[in-house]
Amino acid sequence: MTAVPALAPxxxxxxxxxxxxxxxxxxxxxxxxxxxxxxxxQINCAVELVDQHVAQGAGARIAVHGRNAQGAFHWTYAQLQAQINGIAHVLTKDMGLVSGQRLLLRGGNSPMMAACFLAGIKAGLVVVPTMPLLRAAELKQIIDKAQVQAALCDDELSVELGHCMAPDHAHCAPVLEQVIHFKTQAPDGLEARMQVHREAFAAHPTSRDDVCLIAFTSGTTGQPKGTMHFHRDVLAMCDLFPRHVLHMDASDVVCGTPPVAFTFGLGGLLAFPLRYGACTVLLEKHTADTLLQTIQTYGVTQCYTAPTMYRQMAGLVAGYTLKTLKHTVSAGEALPDATRQLWKLATGLEMTDGIGGTEVIHIYISSAGAQVRAGSIGQVVPGYVAKIVDEQMQTVPPGVVGRLAVRGPTGCRYLDDPRQKDYVKDGWNLPGDTFVMDADGYFSYQARNDDMIISAGYNIAGPEIESALMQHPAVAECGVVGVPDEERGQVVRAFVVLKSGHIANAEMTLDLQAFVKQAIAPFKYPRSVVYLEVLPRTETGKLQRFKLRQMN
Incomplete structure (x- = not known):
């Protein structure tokens, strides 16, 4: 039985x-x-991320860049503080919300979305950020699960949430009583309401152990899982990975693609830079070209995105100046070594790979720069410990494949969910990943536990085959899953997106199969190859292998 530390009142x-x-x-x-x-x-993490910088004389420092219909703009730390204060007054005075109530946030990556997030926390609320592409049925699940009474919503994303407010709609969520829209000039919109409240806002005196964030896991099937994080958790994720691995400071400028509703984006694009008095660029709907242009225009030093985007960017970097770029952080899905090498060849930069998760809030294994080792994600971030265990939770020796177990200052606390007992065993978080650790403490990803393919008695990791296929000159993207087979139990099937100019035919299939046999153990080759125009991915860039399995 695990002893829970005494929580501050x-x-x-x-x-x-x-x-x-x-x-x-x-x-x-x-x-x-x-x-x-x-x-x-007693600590309020919104105060630590914004107010303390103003109090220490850094109010004129630029905190966030954005863009609206009138063009590019920026807010200093003092201006961001003023925006947060105005929103917090609307939440508590106009909407009548009290500490501990849940506030749903719906918006893309913009300065107003960031201000809404921080205002909710400063007011002592529990923020529940949601992905922009979620539909009414998915929003209803989250609203009902977290018992959300109020929401702030980007006006451009109002339709689906509006269904949750409509009494006659199939996805009506009666617990949601009020919604205010932002990024609008409407007289009842958030911006208009904020104008009435010009005075400072005294942060609610929250405890370090008060829940401030319920983050719902992305890309999963079935009922959503809400992960509850305290004020201290938000600060802990800022005080470990960016400090010890990225060596972040006030001179940094960050950009990227993950939504701030996703903890990868929340950390990398909002909490990390604000913790260090640095600057973030929050723009929506990036392409490879616009992300490179952003790096060049704003003198970005750290970029956060998924492997797919880095692969797309690699072929375009010659047209841009990236001299300020120091760290390119990849997370959200496995980073193929072919993508790492392609990026390094194009830019001279060593990719910083990382594994984290919504349950543990952010990255806990990673290495950067000279500490990077080929084929490995890296070592544990200082503050965390990890090991590889078998099905009985016994530690296995270096070089033996098993389940990853991790613990540190953050960890899984599901919102009223029986799946908690599956994620946490003997006081260890079990993220559901198969890994191997070497004698030097470097961790190498094999597959998700449920993505291991067992064929004729062999354990085959889909990402290893994907990495091999990605080195073929005709392959743009690929995904590998196991499909049922009477003789072998399962066989390997590869779903492949070809680069333009290449033809999907039997000859190409034979060539791809032969290529894999030369790159890795021949028994791992894909016995079936299916060609697609595009792979199914979540909004955060994760490959949806369950959808590939459904194509069988």
């Missing part, structure tokens, strides 16, 4: 979030032994 008037934390014996062990993780009992 909650400041919340509405106590649903704390009341619905998992049972004590299902919590992971939390580690706070590092000095940077010693947080006072």
């Amino acid at each position: 909650s400041s919340h008037v509405d106590t649903i979030a704390r009341d619905r934390l998992p049972p004590a014996d299902q919590w992971p062990v939390f580690l706070f032994d590092r000095p940077e993780l010693k947080y006072p009992a």
Whole structure:
């Protein structure tokens, strides 16, 4: 049984979030032994991310760049603080929300979305950010699960959330009582309401152990899982990976593609830069060209996106100046070594790969620069510990494939969900990944536990085959899954997107199969190859292998 550390008393008037934390014996062990993780009992992470910089005389420093119909603009830390204060007043005075109530956020990557997020936290609310592409049925699940009473919504994304407010709609969520739209000139919109409230806003005196964020996992099937994170969790993710691996400071400028509703984007594009007094560029709907243009225009030093985007960008970098770029961080799905090498050849930069997860809020294994080792994601981020275990939770020796187990200052606390006991075992978080660790503590990804292909008694990792196929000059993208087979149990099937100028035919299939046999053990070659125009991906860039399986 895991002992839960004593929690600082909650400041919340509405106590649903704390009341619905998992049972004590299902919590992971939390580690706070590092000095940077010693947080006072009363702390509001929005104050730490914004207000402290203004108080320390850095209010004139640029915090965020954005773009609207009138063109490019920026907010300094003092201006961002003023926006946050105005929104917080609307939340508490106009909407009458009290601490602990859940606030759904719906918007793309924009300065207003960032300000709404921080205002909700500053007001002592529990923010529930949602992906822009979610539909009414998915939003209803989240609203009902988190018992969300109010929402702030980008006016351009109002239709689907509007269905949740319509009493006669199939996806009506009666618990949601009020919605205010932002990025609108309407007299009842958020911007107009903010104009009434010019005064400062005193941050709610939250506890370090008050829930401030319910992040719902992306790309999964079935009922959504809400992961609950405390104020200290948001700060801990900022005080470890960007500090020890990226060596972030106030001179950094960041950009990228993951939505701030996704914890990869929330950290990389919002919390990390603000924690260090740095600057973020929040623009929506990036292409490879616009992301490269953003790096060049704003003098970006850190970029966060998925492997697919880096592969697309690699062929275009010659047209841009990327001299300021120091770190390119990849996460969200496995990084093929072919993509890493392609990017390094094009830019001279070593990719920073990382594995994290919504349950643990951000990256806990990664290496950068000279510490990068071919074929490996890297070593544990300082503050975390990890090991490889078998089905009985016994530690296996270096070089043996098994399940990844991790613990640190952050960890899984599902919102009222029986799946908590599957994710946490013996005080360890089990992210569901198959890994191997070498004698030097470098961790190499094999596959998701449920993505391992067992064919004729052999364990075959789909990402290994994908990595081999990606080195073929005709392959633009690919995804590999196991499909049922009477003789072998499963056989390997590859779904391939070809580059322009290449023909999908039997000759190409034989060539791809022969190529894989030369690159890795021959028994792993794809016995079936299916050609697609595009691979199914989530909004965060993750390959949806379950959809590939459904194509069988």
